[in-house]
Amino acid sequence: MADYIIIGGGIVGLSTAYALTKEKPEATIVILEKEQQVASHQTGNNSGVIHSGIYYKPGSLKARLAKSGNESMRLFAEEHGIDVDICGKVIVASEEKELPFLEDLYKRGLENGLNIRKLNQEELREKEPHVNGIAAIHVPTAGIINYKQVSNKLSELVQAAGAEVKSGTAVTGIKEHDAGVTVDTDKGRFEGKYLINCAGLQSDRMAKLAGYHLDVKIVPFRGEYYKFVETSRHLVRNLIYPVPNPDFPFLGAHFTRMIDGNVDAGPNAVLGFKREGYKKSDINWKDLSEVLLYKGFWKLARPYLKEGTGEMIRSVNKKKFVKNLQKLLPEVREEDLIPGPRGVRAQALSVDGKMVDDFYIVPGRNSLHVCNAPSPAATASLEIGKEIVKRVDEGRRRTDHGSSMDYSAAAANR
Numbered sequence: 001m002a003d004y005i006i007i008g009g010g011i012v013g014l015s016t017a018y019a020l021t022k023e024k025p026e027a028t029i030v031i032l033e034k035e036q037q038v039a040s041h042q043t044g045n046n047s048g049v050i051h052s053g054i055y056y057k058p059g060s061l062k063a064r065l066a067k068s069g070n071e072s073m074r075l076f077a078e079e080h081g082i083d084v085d086i087c088g089k090v091i092v093a094s095e096e097k098e099l100p101f102l103e104d105l106y107k108r109g110l111e112n113g114l115n116i117r118k119l120n121q122e123e124l125r126e127k128e129p130h131v132n133g134i135a136a137i138h139v140p141t142a143g144i145i146n147y148k149q150v151s152n153k154l155s156e157l158v159q160a161a162g163a164e165v166k167s168g169t170a171v172t173g174i175k176e177h178d179a180g181v182t183v184d185t186d187k188g189r190f191e192g193k194y195l196i197n198c199a200g201l202q203s204d205r206m207a208k209l210a211g212y213h214l215d216v217k218i219v220p221f222r223g224e225y226y227k228f229v230e231t232s233r234h235l236v237r238n239l240i241y242p243v244p245n246p247d248f249p250f251l252g253a254h255f256t257r258m259i260d261g262n263v264d265a266g267p268n269a270v271l272g273f274k275r276e277g278y279k280k281s282d283i284n285w286k287d288l289s290e291v292l293l294y295k296g297f298w299k300l301a302r303p304y305l306k307e308g309t310g311e312m313i314r315s316v317n318k319k320k321f322v323k324n325l326q327k328l329l330p331e332v333r334e335e336d337l338i339p340g341p342r343g344v345r346a347q348a349l350s351v352d353g354k355m356v357d358d359f360y361i362v363p364g365r366n367s368l369h370v371c372n373a374p375s376p377a378a379t380a381s382l383e384i385g386k387e388i389v390k391r392v393d394e395g396r397r398r399t400d401h402g403s404s405m406d407y408s409a410a411a412a413n414r
Contacts, residue, residue, distance in 0.1 A: 001028075001180065001191040001192060001193060002028045002029060002030040002190065002191070002192040002193070003024070003027040003028045003029065003192065003193050003194065004017075004020055004027060004028070004029045004030070004192060004193070004194050004195075004196060004392075005029075005030050005032065005181065005183055005190055005192035005194070005195050005196070006029065006030070006031045006032070006195075006196045006198055007032050007171055007183075007195070007196070007197050007198060007199045007206055008031075008032075008033065008197070008198035008199040008200055008202075008203075009031050009032075009033030009035070009038035009039065009040075009151075009155070009165060009167065010038070010039055010040075010041060010042055010043040010151070010198065010200050011039060011043040011147055011150060011151045011154070011377070011378050011381040012198045012200070012370060012373050012377055012381050012384055012385070013031060013033075013196075013198035013199075014031070014038060014039075014151055014154035014155055014158065014381075015154060015381040015382050015384060015385030016196055016198055016384070016385040016388045016389065017029050017031055017154070017158040017163050017385075018154050018157060018158050018382070018385055019382075019385035019386045019388070019389045020163075020385075020389055021157070021158055021161035021162070021163060023386075023389050024389075025161065028162070028163075029158065029162070029163035029164070030163070030164045030166060030190060030192065031158070031163060031164065031165045031166065032166050032169045032171055032183065032185060032190070033165065033166065033167045033168075033169065034168070034169060034170035034171070035167065035168070036167050036168050037167065038151050038152065038155045038165065038167070039147065039148045039151035039152070041200055041201055041276055041344065042200050042201065042343065042344065042345065042346060042374075042377075042378075043147050043148065043151050043378060044147070044148045044151070045278065045341060045342065045343035045344070046147045046148075046343060046378050047225075047256050047264065047267075047343070047375075048144050048145055048146055048147060048256065048258050048259055049089075049142065049143070049144060049239065049256060049379070050070055050073055050074065050084070050086070050141075050142060050143040050144065050145055050379050051066050051070065051142060051375065051376035051379040051380075052066065052067070052070055052089075052109075052114055052116075052139045052141045052142045053066030053067040053070065053109075053112050053114065053376070054091070054105065054108065054109040054112065054114055054116065054137070054139055055105070055108070055244065055251070056108075056112065056358075056376075057108075057357065057358070058108060058111040058112055060357070060358045061358050061359045061387070062357075062358050062359055062376065062380070063112045065359070065376075065380035065383040065384055065387065066376040066379055066380045067112060067113060067114070068380075068383045069376070069379045069380030069381065069382055069383040069384070070141050070142075070143075070379055071141075072382045072383060073145065073150070073379055073381070073382060074086060074143065076150070076382060077145055077150065080153050082145065082146070082149050082150060082153060083145070083146065083149070083259050084143060084144070084145045084259070085143055085144050085145075085259060086140070086141060086142070086143035087142070087143055087144060087237075087238040087239065087257070088127075088138060088139060088140040088141070088142055088143075088238060088239070089138075089139050089142040089238060089239030089240065089241055090119065090124060090127055090128055090131070090133075090136045090137065090138055090139070090238075090239070090240055090241070091105065091136060091137045091139065091241045091242070091243060092124065092128075092131055092132075092133035092135075092136045092240060092241065092242060092243065092328060093133060093134055093135045093136065093243050094132050094133050094134065094242070094327050094328055095134070096134070098243040099134075099135060101243045101244070101246060102135060102136075102137060102243050105137060105243065105244070106118060106137050109137065109139070114139065114141065115140060115141065116137055116138060116139050116140070117137070117138050118135065118136070118137060118138075119135065119136040119137070119138050120135060121133065121134050121135065123136075123138075124136045127237065127238075128236070128237055128238070128240055129237075130235045130236070130329055130330075130331050131240055131328060131329060132326075132327065132328055132329065132330050133328070142239055144239070144256070144257065144258060144259045145259055146259050146260070147378045150378075150381075166185075166187065168187070169185045169186065169187045170185055170186045170187075171183055171184070171185050171199075171206060171209065172184045172185055172186060172209075173209060174195065174206065174209040174210040174211075174367075175210075175211075176195070176210060176211065176364065176365045176366050176367060177366075179193070180192050180193040180194060180195075180366050181193070181194065181195040181210075181366050181367060183195065193366065194366050194367065194368075194392060194396070195210065195364070195366065195367035195368075196367070196368050196370075196388060196392065197210070197367065197368065197369040197370060197371075198370050198373075198388075200346050200373070201218060201220060201275045201276055201344065201346040202218075202275065203218060203346065203369060203370060203371045203372075203373075204216065204217055204218045204348070204371055205218075206369065207362065207364075207369040207371060210364060210367055210369070211364075212362065212364055212369065214362065214369075214371060215350060215351055216296075216348040216349060216350050216351075216356055216360065216371060216372065217290065217291075217294050217296065217348070217349055218275070218346050218347065218348055218349075218371075219271070219291055219294070219296075219297060219347050219348075219349045220271070220272030220274070220275045220276075220277075220287065220291075220344045220345070220346060220347075221250075221269050221270065221271060221272055221344070221345045221347055222269075222270050222271070222272040222277070222278070222342060222343070222344050222345075223266060223267025223268065223269055223342065223343045223344070223345060224266055224267055224268055224270070224315060224340075224342050225264045225265060225266035225267050225340035225341050225342065226264070226265045226266055226318075226321065226337035226338065226339060226340045227262055227263065227264055227265075227337065227338050227339070227340035227341075228262070228263040228264075228265065228336055228337060229335075229336055229337070229338060232263075232332070232336035232337075233257075233261070233262070233263045235263075235329060235331055235332060235336070236255045236256075236257055236263045236329070237257065238257050239254070239255070239256055239257065240254060240255040240328060240329070241254040241255075242254060242327070242328055245307065248269075248304060248307040248308075250269040253265065253266050253267065253268060253321075253324055253325055254266075254328075255325075255328070255329065264340050264341070265325055265329075265332070265337060265340075266321075266340065267342075267343070268311045268314050268315055268321065269311050269345075270308075270311050270312050270315045271291065271308075272287075272344050273287065273288045274287050274288070275287045275344065275346070276344065277344065278342040278343070278344065279342070280315065280316070294349070295351060295353075296349045296350055296351045296352065296353045296354075297349060297353075298353070299352060299353025300349060300353040300354070300355065302353075318334055318337070319334060322334050322337065345374050345375070346372075346373075346374060347372070347374055348360055348371055348372035356372045358372070359372060359373055359377070359380075359384065360372030360373075361387075361388065361391060363391065363395045368388060368391060368392055368395065370384075370388065
């Protein structure tokens with residue numbers, strides 16, 4: 001019997017295992033990952049940005065863990081020889097109407113304890129000569145990294161500490177009982193004292209297998225990028241972001257100089273027809289029907305219909321995609337871009353149509369379920385791992401003291 005069974009070999013699951021090996025070196029840990037390699041989904045298809053925490057509501061878990069995670073991720077990379085570049089980024093207002101939103105974002109960054117500063121047009125041009133902007137915020141702590149490399153190193157470290165990583169092992173059933181938890185997989189049965197669900201795009205389904213009917217559902221949003229051809233990479237020095245559109249719940253298309261020197265442009269954000277589908281043609285009818293029959297999705301879709309339609313058009317029309325990019329980078333042309341990577345964001349959506357804005361961690365009887373960990377989860381992953389270990393300890397203390405907590409209700413209403 002393992003002390004801890006972790007479902008999911010993405011960066012959050014691996015960081016949780018890493019935190020456990022540090023806090024509880026005597027514990028036995030098993031990580032169950034259905035793919036053959038760790039970091040195969042959200043982590044391995046990540047933009048590679050180390051976020052600062054400027055966007056998130058002051059006092060939220062996202063804001064706190066992104067800020068501390070920014071530093072711990074940098075230190076981890078430096079300690080283990082992983083390429084990292086804290087190059088900074090600019091958040092750019094290209095029109096007068098965006099200035100109030102830029103000011104609000106600046107105040108939020110200060111509330112979150114960030115060392116940021118405003119740039120006028122001349123100062124912006126010094127940092128990014130090809131950008132169209134009238135004002136900007138410079139965020140010096142933002143950076144770039146390869147999160148798949150981070151995950152591979154975490155996997156190596158936790159296995160060296162005695163943890164087992166069971167790849168190619170898909171979970172088919174979960175049953176909690178007084179002694180712990182039984183997890184059935186396509187490779188056999190595993191017994192553990194405690195279960196930690198870090199299954200990302202499948203996290204709500206894993207919680208349901210364990211008997212917890214949440215008031216949220218994972219809805220997949222696919223993000224599509226273009227890459228700059230080598231001769232056009234000079235148009236982007238580091239990281240360039242627009243002021244977030246208050247009429248759309250995503251950050252908008254931006255420009256990212258990757259750690260390998262490539263420059264990505266994007267993403268758009270369109271509904272994914274498959275939870276783990278990265279091509280436009282990928283469809284899973286079970287995944288799609290769950291979304292289309294979910295009332296929360298339609299409540300979300302209505303107010304964002306105009307922007308959402310625009311995203312879908314840009315998904316199939318390169319000319320429209322480029323026109324959107326030219327608001328920030330007027331010199332970019334269709335011939336400068338070739339198809340790039342795609343990723344899928346696991347976004348928890350409540351029944352009332354609201355996107356769950358913060359990390360969403362649900363306690364169970366002998367389990368903990370991480371049911372919303374989109375960006376900046378990769379940045380914050382090492383800190384999320386520590387937070388999960390803390391919450392596991394708190395939950396087990398409640399159980400040891402005979403708490404009569406109704407875990408099904410907690411999961412449904414937390």
